[in-house]
Amino acid sequence: MRILAIITLGRDKVASGVPIFYAKDQEEQDNLCLLLSRILGAAVHDLQNGVKVIVKH
Numbered sequence: 589m590r591i592l593a594i595i596t597l598g599r600d601k602v603a604s605g606v607p608i609f610y611a612k613d614q615e616e617q618d619n620l621c622l623l624l625s626r627i628l629g630a631a632v633h634d635l636q637n638g639v640k641v642i643v644k645h
Contacts, residue, residue, distance in 0.1 A: 589639075589643050589644070589645050590643060590644045591604075591606050591621075591641055591642070591643050592606065592607075592610070592624075592630050592634075592642045592643060592644055593606055593607045593609060593611050593624055593628070593641075593642040594606060594607070594608045594639060594640070594641055594642070595608075595609045595610075595611055595617050595620050595639075595640045595641075595642070596608065596610060596611070596638055596639045596640070597608070597610075597611055597613070597614070597617060597625070597638035597639075598638050600635065601638060601639050603615050604638060609624075612635070613632065617640060621640050621642065624642055625642055627643070628642060630642045630643055630644045630645075631643055631644075631645060
């Protein structure tokens, strides 16, 4: 498994060596996750703290 991207609602919640996308609200976060997962052929995992991770299994 490899982490491809992180989509978060809070700038203070993550620090990483992978691309991080900051969403302004839940709707934008969901849309970004859907589009990126389709483009990358990957899965989205919700960490339930305002952070979603896109991974390739």
